[in-house]
Amino acid sequence: MTSKTSPTPNPPAAQTAAAGGPHEPAVVVKGTWATAKQSFRDLFRWQQRVVITNSQGETYEEWQNPPPLKNPFKLFALLTAKQWLYFFVGFYAWTADAFDFHALSIQTTKLAKYYGRSKTDITTAITLTLLLRSVGAAIFGLLGDRFGRKWPMIGNMIILGLLQIATIYSTTFQQFLAVRSLFGLFMGGVYGNAVAMALENCPTDARGLMSGIMQQGYSFGYVLAACANLGVGGATETWKTVFWIAAGLSIGAGLIRLCFPESKQFLEAKKSGHKITAGDFWGETKSMLAREWRMCLYCVVLMTWFNYYSHTSQDSYTTFMITAKELDSAAGTRASIWMKVGACVGGTVVGYLSQFVGRRRAIVVASLVSCCMIPGWILPEGERSLSASGFFMQFFVQGAWGVIPIHLNELSPPAYRSSFPGITYQLGNMISSPSAQIVNAIAESHFVTSSKGNRVEAYGPVMGVATVIIALGIAVTTALGPEKLGRHFEEAGPAGANVSDAHAHLQEKTADAVSLAESKQGQHSSANEVEHKV
Structure with a gap:
């Protein structure tokens, strides 16, 4: 069975530096059987496949050496009161x-x-x-x-x-x-x-x-x-x-x-005045199930x-x-x-x-x-x-x-x-x-x-x-299963917020596209006017 691979975003320099230097990108295959075979092979590789999120919110996977075992008391100290x-x-x-x-x-x-x-x-x-x-x-x-x-x-x-x-x-x-x-x-x-x-x-x-x-x-x-x-x-x-x-x-x-x-995510959503409708919630839920079944x-x-x-x-x-x-x-x-x-x-x-x-x-x-x-x-x-x-x-x-x-x-x-x-x-x-x-x-x-x-x-x-x-x-x-070691989910908004965010982002992109089209149309009209006068 031939496995397909998905493109891997290039990590920005700041991100690789923060991770301790550049790392080898990890190829992500598509398909259930191909993913299972890849997961099984990964068990026998000492390096770990780690999920990275860059500053633009894109996620990709790369190979990293296992982190050194840290003193558990130092790990306890990482948590705030x-x-x-x-x-x-x-x-x-x-x-x-x-x-x-x-x-x-x-x-x-x-x-x-x-x-x-x-x-x-x-x-x-x-x-x-x-x-x-x-x-x-x-x-x-x-x-x-x-x-x-x-x-x-x-x-x-x-x-x-x-x-x-x-x-x-x-x-x-x-x-x-x-x-x-x-x-x-x-x-x-x-x-x-x-x-x-x-x-x-x-x-x-x-x-x-x-x-x-x-x-x-x-x-x-x-x-x-x-x-x-x-x-x-x-x-x-x-x-x-x-x-x-x-x-x-x-x-x-x-x-x-x-x-x-309440949890941090919901308090921040409330402070920002972000209103999540029932339609947003169920819309995102259906989208998630279709994508993650x-x-x-x-x-x-x-x-x-x-x-x-x-x-x-x-x-x-x-x-x-x-x-x-x-x-x-x-x-x-x-x-x-x-x-x-x-x-x-x-x-x-x-x-x-x-x-x-x-x-x-x-x-x-x-x-x-x-x-x-x-x-x-x-x-x-x-x-x-x-x-x-x-x-x-x-x-x-x-x-x-x-x-x-x-x-x-x-x-x-x-x-x-x-x-x-x-x-x-x-x-x-x-x-x-x-x-x-x-x-x-x-x-x-x-x-x-x-x-x-x-x-x-x-x-x-x-x-x-x-x-x-x-x-x-x-x-x-x-x-034979997946692993998403190191995945960052701390800043994810509540369910439904992402649909609203996506709509807002789409409207913003649409407005930019319309503005750009109008600008180009105006430039084109000006050029035609000049040409007509000449």
């Missing part, structure tokens, strides 16, 4: 969101006893939550891009807290499922707005590190939920106490967000793999240790906490390294190493061994995940950094929604012999085989 505050609010909202979700998944056995249902029945609530998250992501992500990040996030977090309280008062299993479905709808809107708020103004050099930390709000939320579960004890009714804590965290996140102003499809496929990756390896892990490894509830919860501590460390470390080795290389290596870790993850016996193996397994699983927030932001159309990451992430969640149910259903219908000679449900083999397939899928998909 305001940027830190916005980052922490986004991180806290994502942590509270994760706590809300895991308050159910780590208490599956308690809820099964409370409602008199099987563990597989209880995981139906997880499936419904994940199914409806994509709807919430679309609604609240587009609201965030249209009206700003602030009020959609406030509404999300407060309603999530109220739905946690409604779960506590659900007296029947049908009420429980209905409330969790609504919970999924509102939960879906959190990720896109939280990540956009936390990362959109981060300095370029610090993005990898901050992305890794941001993503681990999910793991940190799990750790907090597991600690809460450990603290309340193993009695059946104690699940309600964990849900009360979750409600307080979510409502608190909404109230804290209330104290902060391949990127949208790729990111949905990638996030489907990633959501299977995390839910398959995590959601049933506590159940695996209690049921298959025959640990008591407290020991299983402690091992889960260590597993998620490994996730927090791994996400931060691999996210930091992605600034040096590139986003895709970091994901591919982390996912392949996690494949090699699987035997050591499911075969050990005892709390200590399982805690250690869980730590290192999740170090690499969430290490790959740690690159995702900034990778999705860099791949996003600049004006859609609230909706694009959130919708693609939650569509992946929707497609992978049955993951916990599938694992539980297969494990509960197959049995293995434990180290104590008992017949136990086959959670270990099921989770191990599924995770190998998923990790290999992530490695292949990422290796």
Whole structure:
């Protein structure tokens, strides 16, 4: 298949000097298959393909040597106090969101006893939550891009807290499922707005590190939920106490967000008197979808793999240790906490390294190493061994995940950094929604012999085989996919503003063209007049 190449704008001297001297332009091919082959070859070249924006707003790609690894504390120092505050609010909202979700998944056995249902029945609530998250992501992500990040996030977090309280008062299993479905709808809107708020103004050099930390709000939320579960004890009714804590965290996140102003882009648009109409917004959205549909499809496929990756390896892990490894509830919860501590460390470390080795290389290596870790993850016996193996397994699983927030932001159309990451992430969640149910259903219908000679449900083999397939899928998909390392999106206006700007620019060019034509016509008339007189 012959690949076509696109012209590369010549970088101005000032731009190349700022980048540390002239660099070799990187050829950009056209076509899906040609781009996939180019992406795969790029993995084996030490230099990185970097997106550059010149002073005229043109973007092009060039080859650059990987930047030297910087002291992480110096990277932290690049953020201003305001940027830190916005980052922490986004991180806290994502942590509270994760706590809300895991308050159910780590208490599956308690809820099964409370409602008199099987563990597989209880995981139906997880499936419904994940199914409806994509709807919430679309609604609240587009609201965030249209009206700003602030009020959609406030509404999300407060309603999530109220739905946690409604779960506590659900007296029947049908009420429980209905409330969790609504919970999924509102939960879906959190990720896109939280990540956009936390990362959109981060300095370029610090993005990898901050992305890794941001993503681990999910793991940190799990750790907090597991600690809460450990603290309340193993009695059946104690699940309600964990849900009360979750409600307080979510409502608190909404109230804290209330104290902060809107994002920089929307404030500047408002100050300039720029009015974005609904027609402008939807006009730009349609144009973006027509132009970027391949990127949208790729990111949905990638996030489907990633959501299977995390839910398959995590959601049933506590159940695996209690049921298959025959640990008591407290020991299983402690091992889960260590597993998620490994996730927090791994996400931060691999996210930091992605600034040096590139986003895709970091994901591919982390996912392949996690494949090699699987035997050591499911075969050990005892709390200590399982805690250690869980730590290192999740170090690499969430290490790959740690690159995702900034990778999705860099791949996003600049004006859609609230909706694009959130919708693609939650569509992946929707497609992978049955993951916990599938694992539980297969494990509960197959049995293995434990180290104590008992017949136990086959959670270990099921989770191990599924995770190998998923990790290999992530490695292949990422290796063939795009990367836009170094992309600048800080000055992009809100969705709809670019249509208005384009109209204004077109009108200005039209007026200039008309003026030039009139001038030429006047000169031509004068020349004819002179000629006639002569």
